[in-house]
Amino acid sequence: MNNNVIVIGGGPAGLAAAGKLQDFGLDVVLVEKQPHIGGHLNKWYKVFPDFTDASEITANLTAGLGKTRILTNTNVTSIEGSAPNFLVTTSTGEKINASAILVSTGYKHFDATLKEEYGYGIYDNCITSVELDMMLKEKNVKTRDGKIPKKVAMIHCVGSRDEKVNNNYCSRVCCTNAIKVAIEVKEQNPDCQIFCLYMDIRVFGRGYEELYRTSQETHGIQFLRGRLSEASEKMDGSLLLRLEDTLTAKPMRLSVDLMVLMVGMEGNSELASVADLKLGCDRFYATAHQQYSNNHSHREGIFLGGAATGPKAIMESITDGRSAAAEIASFVAKNQRIINNGQVPSLV
Amino acid sequence: MTLFETVLGDSDNYFSIFNTAIIFIYMSKLVDELKQDIQYQHGMNACLNCGICTAVCPAAEVYDYSPREVMNICQTEDEEWLIDLLKSDKIWFCGQCYSCKPRCPRGNSTADVILALRRLSVRHGYFAESEKGRQQLFAKRVFGENMLKRGYTLTAENITPEHFPELGENWEYYFEHMKEMREWWDVPMDKENSAGSHRIIPEKDMDELRKIYKATGAMELMEAVEKGMEKKLGSKKEVEKFWDNWVETADSRNYEMKH
Numbered sequence: 001m002n003n004n005v006i007v008i009g010g011g012p013a014g015l016a017a018a019g020k021l022q023d024f025g026l027d028v029v030l031v032e033k034q035p036h037i038g039g040h041l042n043k044w045y046k047v048f049p050d051f052t053d054a055s056e057i058t059a060n061l062t063a064g065l066g067k068t069r070i071l072t073n074t075n076v077t078s079i080e081g082s083a084p085n086f087l088v089t090t091s092t093g094e095k096i097n098a099s100a101i102l103v104s105t106g107y108k109h110f111d112a113t114l115k116e117e118y119g120y121g122i123y124d125n126c127i128t129s130v131e132l133d134m135m136l137k138e139k140n141v142k143t144r145d146g147k148i149p150k151k152v153a154m155i156h157c158v159g160s161r162d163e164k165v166n167n168n169y170c171s172r173v174c175c176t177n178a179i180k181v182a183i184e185v186k187e188q189n190p191d192c193q194i195f196c197l198y199m200d201i202r203v204f205g206r207g208y209e210e211l212y213r214t215s216q217e218t219h220g221i222q223f224l225r226g227r228l229s230e231a232s233e234k235m236d237g238s239l240l241l242r243l244e245d246t247l248t249a250k251p252m253r254l255s256v257d258l259m260v261l262m263v264g265m266e267g268n269s270e271l272a273s274v275a276d277l278k279l280g281c282d283r284f285y286a287t288a289h290q291q292y293s294n295n296h297s298h299r300e301g302i303f304l305g306g307a308a309t310g311p312k313a314i315m316e317s318i319t320d321g322r323s324a325a326a327e328i329a330s331f332v333a334k335n336q337r338i339i340n341n342g343q344v345p346s347l348v
Numbered sequence: 349m350t351l352f353e354t355v356l357g358d359s360d361n362y363f364s365i366f367n368t369a370i371i372f373i374y375m376s377k378l379v380d381e382l383k384q385d386i387q388y389q390h391g392m393n394a395c396l397n398c399g400i401c402t403a404v405c406p407a408a409e410v411y412d413y414s415p416r417e418v419m420n421i422c423q424t425e426d427e428e429w430l431i432d433l434l435k436s437d438k439i440w441f442c443g444q445c446y447s448c449k450p451r452c453p454r455g456n457s458t459a460d461v462i463l464a465l466r467r468l469s470v471r472h473g474y475f476a477e478s479e480k481g482r483q484q485l486f487a488k489r490v491f492g493e494n495m496l497k498r499g500y501t502l503t504a505e506n507i508t509p510e511h512f513p514e515l516g517e518n519w520e521y522y523f524e525h526m527k528e529m530r531e532w533w534d535v536p537m538d539k540e541n542s543a544g545s546h547r548i549i550p551e552k553d554m555d556e557l558r559k560i561y562k563a564t565g566a567m568e569l570m571e572a573v574e575k576g577m578e579k580k581l582g583s584k585k586e587v588e589k590f591w592d593n594w595v596e597t598a599d600s601r602n603y604e605m606k607h
Contacts, residue, residue, distance in 0.1 A: 246398065
């Protein structure tokens with residue numbers, strides 16, 4: 001066996017894992033399908049709850065990569081052999097030996113056109129949370145015809161907790177992200193009124209609840225408890241939203257200039273057949289055990305990290321990537337010890 | 349010690365509020381009966397009270413009606429709330445458009461739950477407690493009896509110009525010349541296996557239909573409507589007065605309820 005570890009996916013989990021793995025003295029090859037490393041971090045402006053610049057996080061993680069060999073614009077096309085002697089082939093035709101593999105391929109955003117009743121791709125002023133972050137980054141939150149919106153609605157749970165799109169799970173980060181962007185829109189356009197349409201506010205992490213409270217106390221963000229049933233476009237391009245304010249039990253109509261769909265996360269299962277990985281019923285990769293083997297896949301020597309195993313915030317992905325790195329380092333060390341002692345490695 | 353005794357025995361500790369709830373569930377019959385209804389089983393999973401059904405419901409826009417409220421009451425399994433619901437106008441406002449069903453993120457269908465509630469309300473006579481509920485008598489005597497007699501819910505003869513003045517002169521003319529006009533169109537009245545809603549369905553098929561109505565409990569429900577009205581209004585004679593009043597004025601509110 002060799003000292004090589006292949007990390008597939010260069011988002012926050014993959015970058016964090018690669019950094020730690022090379023600190024452990026392993027030879028790391030990071031395979032990224034996009035032209036740049038950073039993953040979804042490249043799309044975000046600032047990150048909740050403390051408004052850290054996404055670029056600062058990427059820079060920090062990249063600085064820790066050390067001698068890691070980075071292959072961008074590259075996919076893994078096949079994985080042969082078994083632990084600890086894998087042979088990985090990439091889309092460029094390169095063959096790399098590896099004793100362990102980390103799959104940190106993250107997630108993709110829910111395709112909002114599937115919720116046709118919300119009108120994404122049909123109505124001009126219906127955008128996704130990803131598009132809003134780009135507008136915020138350019139300090140240019142405007143309606144399609146270039147006006148500053150006076151009323152903005154953040155629609156929670158789009159593509160999450162919804163049997164109708166086969167996503168029963170909660171994407172976890174959208175609530176806090178909605179609150180973060182609401183504050184940012186308000187800071188950039190102080191005259192703007194902002195409504196968050198939610199079912200439950202799930203702000204679970206350190207500092208998240210405080211952010212929620214601040215958004216109400218300091219920024220006057222309004223929260224309406226009700227799931228959007230449908231939106232329609234008015235002649236002037238503004239949108240008419242139909243919901244029930246369930247806390248006062250009143251069906252209501254709300255006119256807004258801009259509607260932001262907080263799109264949820266979906267599992268990136270591209271490597272399922274290449275790496276022979278199992279999927280959970282949520283279509284994220286299944287782990288060997290949900291409690292105590294959360295970075296192990298069902299295959300020995302192939303590890304999982306970050307949002308590949310379910311929706312995670314940036315900080316959680318970083319932590320999970322490093323946790324996977326510790327699992328891999330111990331796996332490699334154990335196998336080397338076995339070989340040095342002349343024992344046959346166990347497959348269990 | 350039975351479950352019941354266990355629960356009562358604990359009633360003075362601080363969990364008594366939960367025990368009370370357990371007693372209700374344990375003793376409840378209506379909720380159990382509701383849960384037996386296959387349409388209820390299909391329509392009710394777990395409701396998270398998101399309000400998407402009420403937001404999209406056309407009836408909720410004009411009436412004091414909220415599909416979410418209906419689901420929530422069913423979900424609490426509170427016997428008293430359920431009885432209040434069954435006695436109220438609310439369960440009769442739903443127009444069965446099923447807009448709620450394709451939207452619910454939990455795959456519930458309030459429109460189906462409503463049908464189960466209506467059956468329960470009729471079976472137990474609660475329907476007669478509300479104005480909208482009492483209109484079941486007209487539904488039974490018009491649609492129900494039409495079905496059993498002719499195999500159709502509504503025939504042109506039911507649409508009297510007095511009840512439907514908004515249909516205007518054309519309808520009045522048609523109503524008076526129905527027989528002749530239908531000859532022109534080649535859909536004659538009362539001809540066996542002819543086209544249209546005024547055809548005669550062969551007795552053999554009608555027999556089958558009546559058997560289905562009996563086997564599915566629809567007959568029983570129709571009888572329950574007559575019985576429930578009689579109980580509420582005091583006598584068969586009073587039920588006929590209620591009926592005549594409606595035939596005459598087309599508005600059930602014109603009958604003065606004694607209690």
